[in-house]
Amino acid sequence: MNDVDGRVHVFSEAQMPQPNSNAVRVRQRPQTSTALQTERPSTFTQIPIDQLKPAERRVRKHPRGKLDKLVSTIRRFSVVAPILVDKDNRIIDGHLLWEALKTLGHTTVYVQRADHLSEAEVETFRIAHHALLEMGQWDVEQLKLSVEGLIQIDPDLVAHTLLPMGKIDGLLLSGFDQPADADIPTAEKTSLLQHGDAFIFGPADGAPMHRLVCGDAKDPTVIAQAVGGKAVQMLFSDVPYGLVPIEGVVSAKHKDFVEGASMSEPEAIGFFTELLGASAPHVVRNGAVFLFIDHRGMYGLTQATRSLGLSHICTVAWDKTAGGMGGLYRHQVEFVLVLAKGERIAVNNVQLGKHGRNRTTLWSSSGMAQFGVDRKAALDAHPTVKPVQLLSEAILDVTNVGDVILDPCMGTGSTVVAANRVNRVGVGVEIDPIYFEVAVRRLQAVVDRPMIHEETGLTLEALLDQRAASSAAAA
Known part of the structure; x- marks a missing residue:
């Protein structure tokens, strides 16, 4: 065998070069x-x-x-x-x-x-x-398609790929350009929906498992109905502030929330304790609890979470990039209490930027004062709606694909929309039927499939038509 110009040549015995006594003798490699x-x-x-x-x-x-x-x-x-x-x-x-x-x-x-x-x-x-x-590298587009396919078949399989969740989330969100807060339906003055109504997506390949329930989140049976026996990895909510009336202070257009406005401090502590006490038992050990609050409700909420045994991990300041309503100064910052049901939050997809998620205790994201082209629609729907991008990032930080995110005060459903956006399961409860109807319509538009009324099997429109006909007949 001889190597000439990088090509391997194989000789037969007759073709092998014959020894030459005058040739330079080269040491043969064994x-x-x-x-x-x-x-x-x-x-x-x-x-x-x-x-x-x-x-x-x-x-x-x-x-x-x-x-x-x-x-x-x-x-x-x-x-x-x-x-x-x-x-x-x-x-x-x-x-x-x-x-x-x-x-x-x-x-x-x-x-x-x-x-x-x-x-x-x-x-x-x-x-x-x-x-x-070590010489290979991922084909990012093909890997993204594979992961998306697994999520459609069985989200639990994604964890078994052993890819870091930060990398998986980065793949899934690459090229994502859907407007996060577009097309929020306008809230009507009344709604034919009522407490006890629950909406889900009907059975279909890849159908999200989100569930929305209209009811009082202080009632443990309502939360149990919403969760449906699932383990909650993250409780994420913008709780009513307790000490702050909505009408004339936060919004000139909207009425006060059904509960939580103009309470005394002791009343607010009791309210927060009862509200979170119904949801906290469904959160897994070392699960995450993220709660929006402003400076006036901070003390009462902190006292309530301590009484429930939740550990304070840190406090995040949300910089809304522009001032809103206020007194001496316009309010530009809102706070998020980051808590754990246990000593720590088990899922950490940030890891100090190891997978490209460089996150700090200062979140900068436009609030209602600078909400872009969708600001009017968002404000028409709800006075304290949160940007979906802001919520999505927080969900990515402390949960994995397929995890359940519970919002017991979901308003118009921004948390559930954010959960859907990042391939998590959203569970929402809302006490006000008007806001609840907005949330159902909004999630239907995002997923582009009708939600089904769990008790009757009817779509939202069919249920409303049926109830309108019943009301007319009774009149």
Whole structure:
């Protein structure tokens, strides 16, 4: 065999160059086993797991937690690749898999025995194998399509890809240009919807599992109806401020909220405690609780959350980029209490910017004073509507794809719209039928599918027509 101009040529015995006594003698390299690989292939066999031996030098380190992830993957898929070993059953590649199988209690293991390799070739192959793994890169567009497909089939599968959730969310939001706050329906003066009404999306491939319920969120049975037995990863709400009337102070157009306006401080503490006390039991251990509040309601809300055993992680200031209504100064900042049901928030997709999410305790996002072209529609619908982009970012920080987000004071449904936008499940409760109807119409428009009244199986329009006809007949 000769190598000329980078091409490999194979000679027959008759074509081999003949020795020449006058030629310069070149030291011949011994033929390596690589040249004979097709003649002596590696073999597959099953052996007792305790016969395996680790390599003397393990050239690759694994980060903490990788073993647990591999164990979880094997449990989920029941697929195990063979471990590559040499003639003495010393591991060439597959140390972490070996440890995972031992953790799972396996007594035997399939191996691929490369007994044709010399010790030097084993060491060379081990380094080359790991170097090759580092040379590839993701095809972002194809990866995005694959992840989106998995979400449509079964969102729980996404976690088993072992991609960091920050990376997954970045993929899913890349190229996302849907106006977050467009087309908010105008609130009517009355509504034929009533407490006890619940709307969901009908069964269909890939249909979101969002659920909206009209009722009093202080009632544990209402929250239980909304949650439907699901574990809540995040409670995220703009709670009524308790000490602040809406009419004439926050908005000249809207009436006061059904509950929560013009309370004394002790009344506000009791109100917050009762409201959050109905929802908090549904939040998982070390789940997140994010609550919007202004400076006047901060003390009462803090006292209530402490009494419920919620841990204060930090306080975020939301800079609305322009002043709104106020007294001596116009108010430009609102606050978010970031709390945990436990000592910490278990899901951390920020990780100090490791996956590109550089987040701080200052959130800058336009409020109602600078809400763009959709400002009038948003204000017509609700006096304290929050930007969907702001809510989406917060949801991304502390939840995973498919997690349940509960808003017990959803107003016109911005939190549920944000949850839908980032592939989470939104659950919303609203006490005011007028705002509740706006939320149902809004979510239908975003998802582009009709919601179904859970009790009757009717669409929103069919239910309203039926109730209007009944009212007319009764009159």
